[in-house]
Amino acid sequence: GAVVSQHPSWVICKSGTSVKIECRSLDFQATTMFWYRQFPKQSLMLMATSNEGSKATYEQGVEKDKFLINHASLTLSTLTVTSAHPEDSSFYICSARISGRESEKLFFGSGTQLSVL
């Protein structure tokens, strides 16, 4: 099956620094990728939809200047958490959509646990 690779798996950083998370589709091209955030024992919260070659679409309440998304190629999307603060600590997960006739699926990365000290 299709594979989505997400790095790093975990990162610890100091408050005020920026952190970049990469999401790659390894064996398929993804024109659309999604970024989710998840708090412990809670569901996935959609942050933004990333479209190759265009600006990301952010969900209501998500600061686009804090969470910078770049989707420069059909296999790579990045999420940069700028000037991170402890409240940004969370589990971030990317996903890529594959769709065809009767075969729409989302493939998820393994997630990135961000801890901001």
Place this chain on the structure above:
Amino acid sequence: EDQVTQSPEALRLQEGESSSLNCSYTVSGLRGLFWYRQDPGKGPEFLFTLYSAGEEKEKERLKATLTKKESFLHITAPKPEDSATYLCAPLPSGTYKYIFGTGTRLKVLA
């Protein structure tokens, strides 16, 4: 506004004790529904995509069904390795934005 509700929030079963998880939703047009399984600290793993009311799909001990207003994930004779959080997401017509439910945390005891 589209809404997704999953019940129960948590479920403890003895090994071999069958049960069902529910996913109900209000969406502006429904073209399908996802079911995913998520283990702690990992990304969700695809289980099923259902496309039409009345459709059923099976995978090992899991069977998913779909109606116009809700979906069920039936677990037959579960094993401890089925312990996970199960997530659903309806697929609204006219958009590819996926909103997941809050999930059901399943624990199967040996």
